[in-house]
Amino acid sequence: MTTPPSTDRRANRLAQSTSPYLLQHAHNPVDWHPWGAEALEIARAQGKPIFLSIGYSACHWCHVMERESFENDAIARLMNEYFVNIKVDREERPDLDEIYMKAVQAISGAGGWPMSVWLTPDLAPFYGGTYFPPVPRYGRPSFPQLVQWLGETWRKEPDKLRRQGADLVSHIAKEEKVDTRAELAKEALDRSLAMLASNYDPTWGGFGSAPKFPHAMDVRILLRHHRRLGAAQPLEMAKHTLTRMARGGIYDHLAGGFHRYSTDEKWLIPHFEKMLYDNALLVPAFLEGWLVTRDPLFARVARECCDWVLDEMVTPEGGFASTLDADSEGEEGIYYVWTPQQLTSALPGRAGAWAQEWWGVTATGNFEHGASALWRDDDEAEVAKRVGASVTDLVREMEQARRILLALRKQRIAPAKDDKVLAAWNGLMISALARAAQVLAEPRWLAAARRAASYVLESMRQPDRKLYATARAGRAHLNAYFDDYAFMIQGLIDLYETDFDERWLNEALELEQITTEQFEDRERGGYYSTSHDHERLIARLKNPHDGALPSGNGVMAQNLLRLAELTGRVELARRAERVILSQGELINRYPAAFSQILQAVNMLDGGCTEIVIAGERGDPAVEAMLRVVRERFLPASVVALASAKADEDLLKLIQGRKLGPSGARAFVCRNYTCRQPVSTAADLAAELDRKPA
Secondary structure: OOOOOOOOOOOOHHHHOOOHHHHHOOOOOOOEEEOOHHHHHHHHHHOOOEEEEEEOOOOHHHHHHHHHHHOOHHHHHHHHHHOEEEEEEOOOOHHHHHHHHHHHHHHHOOOOOOEEEEEOOOOOEEEEEOOOOOOOEOOEOOHHHHHHHHHHHHHHOHHHHHHHHHHHHHHHHHHHHOOOOOOOOOOHHHHHHHHHHHOEOOOOOOEOOOOEOOOHHHHHHHHHHHHHHOOHHHHHHHHHHHHHHHHOOOEOOOOOOEOOEEOOOOOOOEEOOEEHHHHHHHHHHHHHHHHHHOOHHHHHHHHHHHHHHHHHOEOOOOOEOOEEOOEEOOEEOOOOOEOHHHHHHHOOOOHHHHHHHHHOOOOOOOOOOOOEOOOOOOOHHHHHHHHOOOHHHHHHHHHHHHHHHHHHHOOOOOOOEEOOEEHHHHHHHHHHHHHHHHHHOOHHHHHHHHHHHHHHHHHOEOOOOOEEEEEEOOEEEEEOOHHHHHHHHHHHHHHHHHHOOHHHHHHHHHHHHHHHHHHEOOOOOOEOOOOOOOOOOOOOOOOOOOOOOOOHHHHHHHHHHHHHHHHOOHHHHHHHHHHHHHOHHHHHHOHHHOHHHHHHHHHHHHOOEEEEEEOOOOOHHHHHHHHHHHOOOOOOEEEEEEOOOOOOOOOHHHOOOOOEOOEOEEEEEEOOEEOOOEOOHHHHHHHHHOOOO
């Protein structure tokens, strides 16, 4: 993302930030501070309350509030008079976002961004909300009214606001001390399926109503329920959800990649921002959908998402950028939508009319100003019948149309890119690309994943080997959070299982040790969101359940189980079980909120399949065996390569696994019971497909 345009206004303290979101506000007349010791000391020394504004660069209503209020000189004067004003990028400071979002939800009953919170100088929240307009509307007070009222109340009745703040801090801090340890109910997995089914939309797929979010973790646990039970229902829910998302306007049908969420239940009109993490989570869901169903749509979507990342989201250093904005030219979605006239003028002959039918572009439009978001409500055969063409001709013509429209779209003013590199989100994308390279055999994706992993491990490292959370323009900073470690460890394990470079496994083990030392709750199990040496805030939380991101504790539980199987270190498996039991009470109460950690439970419940292939990469027999493994849905498994140079001290799993008389061999063990090794890909396929006794 480029720096903000030049302006006559003097730059404020945000001008030295690495966050593109903060840089967007660097020339506001508001005397913004970044969160840090300087701003907090000013508030304490002057006895001034803090106005804390939290958002992110791709947030549409954040841009609206900036234009309406933060760029307004009169409103800025009020803010500067009454408050120490702090601007925070939620993607760089998820710890602050998590804590103060709880306060806003307690105050208003809802949350979102932009988040607007007023704090005492001791950081206790006493009032908050989300977007506030410059004049009273939408049933909300105007922002300047609110600023003046809260400012004057602080001057006249500070003790009243301090008491409100103390009550909220007490409310939030209770969560830090709650003990949720419990044995997991035997029916936890079955109840997960029942709850997901009760919230499932049988018409359009997905869960709940509008706005509808892509719940990748829920889709993946449904596929595991199908494998566990052999039941059709969870497979049908997963397949239908993946299909409707892939056909919906939430998917970018020209460039690939998913938008943030759908504003309606049909997946038709998205909120147009594109987040790295959404795509990193959806790629494995579509890959697994392909492995289970062999529906070519799922493989194509996974492929297009990966290619979109390589085309648009790779930074010069090799990391992955964070987001693409929802807005361009001051309007949300204008970059992505089309009118019938635009299609007919862009495409030759019959293609313009066909494209309107193919992507649901109508004269009235489905979006704003008569324009339409592209979507695929009808399948190929139905559209072909309407336009009087064969399916083969229609598909070929529309692929050519897609290339023409994409090239034309690239001439439009593109949404801004937030090009900061976040360790956590990069870990998720490294994992997604590694898994995609395994399943779809594309070496470019593996190369990109390797380069990103090297960048994070080499350029986002503190002198003591701990990670930094964020980097941009050659500057890495901020103490990393638990998710940074959990998601990076997952990516490194997936990289090892892709190229079998033991560097990734050694790095994963080193990060696991740091994670245990810095984040583990030694009394109750599980991991805190922030490290033991992190800046002390008003609460230290764990965030155990899934949200827009998977639960870090759930990811880490599975990491530990996989590492234990590969290395033979049983203490890692015990730690994984402690993580699960630390959330047992919550999982038993509402398992549908814990789909990520239930993947680890599923691995424990059904037992892990250990697969070792003895031989060398490049050997046709080894490659054939790897292809057999990678073309199957084996969610509770680990894979290792016993090559001549492999480290048996690191990988206890490969000890004694040697070549056979005829060369390469594969070893398969389930539930601590090993079968006779096999020497052909066909025999390995038969072994993996064999039903356990």
